[in-house]
Amino acid sequence: MEQKVICGIExxxxxxxxxxxxxxxFFTGAFLWVISLKKNxxxxxxxxxxxxxxxxxxxxxxxxxx
Amino acid sequence: MNVETFxxxxxxxxxxAIATVVWGIVGMLVGLLxxxxxxxxxxxxxxxxxxxxxxxxxxxxxxxxxxxxxxxFMGIYYSLQRLCKARLFSDFISWFHFWGWQSIIxxxxxxxxxxxxxSKEYAELEWPIxxxxxxxxxxxxxxxIGTILKRREKHMYVAIWxxxxxxxxxxxxxxxxxxxxxxxxxxxxxxxxxxxxxxxxWWYGHNAVAFFLTTPYxxxxxxxxxxxxxxxIFSYRLSIIxxxxxxxxxxWAGPHHLLxxxxxxxxxxxxxxxxxxxxxxxxGGMLNGLLTLRGAWDKVRQDPVLKFMVVAVTAYGMATLEGxxxxxxxxxxxxxxxxxxxAHAHSGALGWNGFLxxxxxxxxxxRLYKTQLWSTKLANYHFWIGLLGIMFYIIPIxxxxxxxxxxxxxxxxxxxxxxPNFLETIVQVVPMFRLRAIxxxxxxxxVFMMAYNLYRTAKAGEFEPDxxxxxxxxxxxxxxxxxxxxxxxxxxxxxPIFFTMLAVVAILIGGIVxxxxxxxxxxxxxxxxSVHPFTPLEVLGRDIYIREGCLGxxxxxxxxxxxxxERYGEYSKAGEFVYDHPFLWGSERKxxxxxxxxxxxxxxxxxxxxxxxxxxxxxxxxPRYPWLLTQKMEVDSLPWRLSALRRVGVPYPAGYExxxxxxxxxxxxxxxxxNLKLGSVNAEPDKDIVALIAYLQRLGTDIKNAPVATVAx
Numbered sequence: 001m002e003q004k005v006i007c008g009i010e011x012x013x014x015x016x017x018x019x020x021x022x023x024x025x026f027f028t029g030a031f032l033w034v035i036s037l038k039k040n041x042x043x044x045x046x047x048x049x050x051x052x053x054x055x056x057x058x059x060x061x062x063x064x065x066x
Numbered sequence: 067m068n069v070e071t072f073x074x075x076x077x078x079x080x081x082x083a084i085a086t087v088v089w090g091i092v093g094m095l096v097g098l099l100x101x102x103x104x105x106x107x108x109x110x111x112x113x114x115x116x117x118x119x120x121x122x123x124x125x126x127x128x129x130x131x132x133x134x135x136x137x138x139f140m141g142i143y144y145s146l147q148r149l150c151k152a153r154l155f156s157d158f159i160s161w162f163h164f165w166g167w168q169s170i171i172x173x174x175x176x177x178x179x180x181x182x183x184x185s186k187e188y189a190e191l192e193w194p195i196x197x198x199x200x201x202x203x204x205x206x207x208x209x210x211i212g213t214i215l216k217r218r219e220k221h222m223y224v225a226i227w228x229x230x231x232x233x234x235x236x237x238x239x240x241x242x243x244x245x246x247x248x249x250x251x252x253x254x255x256x257x258x259x260x261x262x263x264x265x266x267x268w269w270y271g272h273n274a275v276a277f278f279l280t281t282p283y284x285x286x287x288x289x290x291x292x293x294x295x296x297x298x299i300f301s302y303r304l305s306i307i308x309x310x311x312x313x314x315x316x317x318w319a320g321p322h323h324l325l326x327x328x329x330x331x332x333x334x335x336x337x338x339x340x341x342x343x344x345x346x347x348x349x350g351g352m353l354n355g356l357l358t359l360r361g362a363w364d365k366v367r368q369d370p371v372l373k374f375m376v377v378a379v380t381a382y383g384m385a386t387l388e389g390x391x392x393x394x395x396x397x398x399x400x401x402x403x404x405x406x407x408x409a410h411a412h413s414g415a416l417g418w419n420g421f422l423x424x425x426x427x428x429x430x431x432x433r434l435y436k437t438q439l440w441s442t443k444l445a446n447y448h449f450w451i452g453l454l455g456i457m458f459y460i461i462p463i464x465x466x467x468x469x470x471x472x473x474x475x476x477x478x479x480x481x482x483x484x485x486p487n488f489l490e491t492i493v494q495v496v497p498m499f500r501l502r503a504i505x506x507x508x509x510x511x512x513v514f515m516m517a518y519n520l521y522r523t524a525k526a527g528e529f530e531p532d533x534x535x536x537x538x539x540x541x542x543x544x545x546x547x548x549x550x551x552x553x554x555x556x557x558x559x560x561x562p563i564f565f566t567m568l569a570v571v572a573i574l575i576g577g578i579v580x581x582x583x584x585x586x587x588x589x590x591x592x593x594x595x596s597v598h599p600f601t602p603l604e605v606l607g608r609d610i611y612i613r614e615g616c617l618g619x620x621x622x623x624x625x626x627x628x629x630x631x632e633r634y635g636e637y638s639k640a641g642e643f644v645y646d647h648p649f650l651w652g653s654e655r656k657x658x659x660x661x662x663x664x665x666x667x668x669x670x671x672x673x674x675x676x677x678x679x680x681x682x683x684x685x686x687x688x689p690r691y692p693w694l695l696t697q698k699m700e701v702d703s704l705p706w707r708l709s710a711l712r713r714v715g716v717p718y719p720a721g722y723e724x725x726x727x728x729x730x731x732x733x734x735x736x737x738x739x740x741n742l743k744l745g746s747v748n749a750e751p752d753k754d755i756v757a758l759i760a761y762l763q764r765l766g767t768d769i770k771n772a773p774v775a776t777v778a779x
Contacts, residue, residue, distance in 0.1 A: 019318075019336070019579055026572075030310045034303045041221075046298035048149060048223040049289045 070218070070539055073532035074147045076434050078160040080529065082140035083430060085168060086423060087517050089136055092175075093128030094510045100125050101506050104656065105499040107679075107689045115179040117689045119615025123190040124178040129415060130188060130278060132171045137423040138282040139167070139206070142229050144430060145289040146210065149226055151219045151537040155212025159205050166202035170195060181613035182252040185648055186267050188274045189243050192252045196244045203240065207233040214562045218537040222562060224305045228285030230562070231313045231569050235277040238573070242581075243270035247647075249710035250703050253609070257714050260643025261328055264651055265321065269580060272320035279414065280382075281313065283422055287355055287379065290426055294371045300357035304350055311347030313569060315340055317576035322393035325402065326625040327651060328640040333580065334395070340576075341393030348386035355379040370445035374425035377453060381417025385410065400475070403621055403655040405495070406467030409460045416456045416509060424448070424516055431520045437527025444519045452512035458505025466498035470655075475629040483632050488658040493685045594641040597768045599716045600761070602723075602731040603738075605707055606699050607761025610754050611650070614691065619656035622765065635662035635766065642769060645716050657688060662766030669738055670745020672759045694754040701752070704728065734760055 102109045103118045110117040147154060154160050173195050177183075183190040191199070210233050214226060243266055246254035256263050292299050299305060321329060321337030356379055359366060366372045388410050392401050401407060432439050439445060473491040476484035485491050600608060611617070624630050626637040638661050643649055667675075674681055677695055679688035705723035712718045718727075735751035738759055742749045749756060 022575055023314075026314055027311070030307055034306050037303060037306075042302045045221060045223060046292075046302045048219065048221070049145070049225070049292045050296065050298065 069536050071536050072153055073534050075154050076533060077531050079140055079144045080434055081164050082136045083427060086136040086140055089128060089132035091513055093125060093133045096121050096128055097125040098506045101503045104687055105496050107687055110689050112690060114693045119618045120179050120181055122615060122618045123183060126188060127174050134279055134419045141286040141426050145225060146213055149223045150213055150217030152213055152217045155209045159209045163202060163205045170198050185612040185617060187271050193246050193248050193254045203237055218540050220540055224309055225285040225289040227309050228281045230566050232277050232282040234570050235573050239270045239273050247710045247714045249706045255710050255714055256648035260646045260649050261640045263649040264324055265329060268323035269320035272323055273317055276316040279419055283419060284351060290429060291355055291358055291375055294429055295359055295362050297362060300354050304354045308347050308351040314572045315344050317573045319344060325395050325398040327623050328638050338393050338395055341390045345387060345390050352379055352383035370449055371425045371429045373449050374421045378418050378421035381413055385414035385418060400471040404467040404470040405463045409463035409467055413460050427520060431523045435524050435527030436530050440519055440522035440526055444515055448512045448515045451508050455505050455509030455512060458508055459502050462498040462501035466495035469495050489683055489685055492687060594769055597642055599645045601734055602704055602727040603734045603757050603760040604764050607757035610758045611761055617650050617652040621652035621655050621659045622661040623651040624659055624661045634659045647714050660765055664763045664765045664767035668745055669741040669759050670747045672762055673742055673747045673755060676755055694758060697754045698752050699754050699757045
């Protein structure tokens with residue numbers, strides 16, 4: 001019965017093809033993008049949460065045994 | 067250099083933190099009450115308001131939207147300000163968001179026990195509350211994007227990407243799944259019917275888990291884990307792949323909740339394949355979190371914040387491996403409808419969301435109150451009792467789930483079902499339900515310990531309402547890279563609105579590819595000529611079934627397995643559900659499937675069974691429903707209901723609700739009363755029970771006499 005449903009939709013096969021193409025292009029792009037990132041940029045990003053701009057306030061009072 | 071002085075808002079963070087703890091305790095206690103009723107049904111005290119079917123959605127809504135929701139806003143508002151080096155966009159919007167969200171929770175806590183529910187899982191709240199959710203969510207999104215736009219840090223850290231994806235995707239999901247036709251102030255019918263409703267619902271339900279319980283918490287992990295460990299994330303590059311991989315793939319996987327149902331096969335396969343692919347980004351993210359602690363494991367030994375985080379991230383890894391495995395059709399044929407699903411959900415909820423929330427609370431309170439945690443020892447005790455609680459919760463429930471699945475499928479050597487009576491399979495796992503309640507109790511004791519610890523921490527310190535900081539304003543620069551070369555990536559995350567659009571496109575692709583064919587399917591579901599709309603009395607009965615949350619324990623979907631067709635009858639067909647607004651397939655069997663319940667038992671059996679299930683089925687764990695025998699059915703609202711149903715496509719004749727419907731209802735009710743008399747039961751025709759019996763006796767009968775399906779054109 002499921003097959004009857006699916007065959008009833010005109011040109012439904014294209015959805016599968018579109019899906020796999022989008023998927024492949026998407027991840028190849030993401031991978032290329034990531035390996036092309038500059039090292040100093042990545043380092044800056046990695047340190048962002050550690051900074052927070054509040055070194056002159058609460059952070060110096062932070063508990064150490066936590 | 068020009069430096070600006072500004073203040074981070076800590077008040078709003080504290081408000082959400084307190085709400086997180088309070089609602090966490092409430093939500094978990096309601097869960098415990100529900101768990102106890104599974105082995106001691108009288109724990110509902112015969113009160114309809116706290117009976118399993120009504121408080122199960124209360125529990126899920128409370129822990130998801132109240133506990134995790136408030137925890138999410140707490141963490142986002144704390145980290146967002148610091149990552150953007152800016153105060154939140156608007157204090158007014160922050161507080162509107164806070165009080166709006168708490169009001170919605172209170173509204174849920176009142177309406178769900180009263181039985182006002184749409185029956186769609188994690189989207190049970192009725193339409194006025196749904197509108198309120200949309201408004202408050204928009205406020206949150208405006209605050210989020212507004213803060214990002216006025217940031218003093220040029221780059222958007224990956225945590226913010228996760229927050230943005232959360233805000234936008236939840237909005238899309240909520241609106242799509244909330245399309246209902248009101249039939250009074252607290253009653254509505256889904257615009258979608260049957261198969262289509264099921265697909266939209268589980269596209270929503272799956273992604274509610276993804277974009278409410280996962281993506282925001284991953285963002286929080288990427289902020290709080292490096293912060294607590296005081297070392298950068300293991301690989302920022304990996305976090306980028308994690309983000310795009312996750313949001314892109316997650317949205318496709320919804321149909322894995324509907325494997326072997328009447329959903330078209332292609333949608334099932336799509337859901338399964340994408341679920342398996344999800345392992346890659348999920349495990350990338352988990353390893354990224356754990357490897358951040360490389361060389362710092364000595365800190366984990368001493369610091370309860372890190373201990374909670376390690377278990378949280380590990381639980382994330384376990385749950386995201388298990389989920390895809392359960393989405394494999396063969397595995398799913400065993401696991402679906404059993405307690406295995408509950409165990410899976412709780413390893414994620416208790417481990418990932420719960421423990422990450424606790425770690426954030428232990429991290430934040432000393433900082434907000436400029437002091438040290440009152441007792442590290444107590445926090446360590448919390449950690450161990452919490453971990454023990456998780457184990458005692460999930461292990462028995464895994465055993466229960468697999469036992470149920472195997473017993474349902476077991477045939478004897480003559481080819482008959484080994485356990486033809488469903489009750490046998492449930493009685494078998496009741497001891498596991500008891501153990502599970504012990505696990506839950508341990509977990510809640512831990513939360514109480516945390517609440518006390520945080521309270522004492524707050525008492526010992528002094529609250530800092532605003533943290534004053536200094537930072538240089540963001541200079542207006544071109545999108546050129548360090549060496550003057552145009553960097554596509556930096557341009558992208560330098561423009562948050564454009565970035566946001568791209569993220570939305572990524573999530574919409576999966577949604578559109580799944581949903582558009584479903585709209586086409588609507589016209590292509592083979593209609594079965596013998597399937598007719600419900601009679602007025604059955605409509606009222608169905609609404610009682612929804613009100614009492616019967617679908618929390620009873621499915622209405624017979625899968626095409628011999629073990630199911632032997633037990634329940636002919637497997638369910640897509641065409642049988644064309645008038646089901648909403649669909650009531652259910653996702654859990656604590657009782658037998660009811661898709662072919664009609665005609666199995668006499669009316670009087672149902673009457674006695676609802677009055678006291680143990681009178682007809684000794685050992686049953688179903689609660690008593692004595693109020694159905696005395697409460698009058700809501701005939702007055704019948705015209706509203708019928709016309710709302712007509713508006714969503716059920717072909718009731720024009721004017722049917724003004725007179726003819728009431729006559730039909732009366733006639734059918736009298737007939738049932740006469741039937742009950744034959745079974746020595748005296749009932750009045752205007753009581754709830756009569757409508758419910760009418761509905762139950764209708765279930766699955768449409769195709770019993772005419773099983774041949776024809777495609778209508």
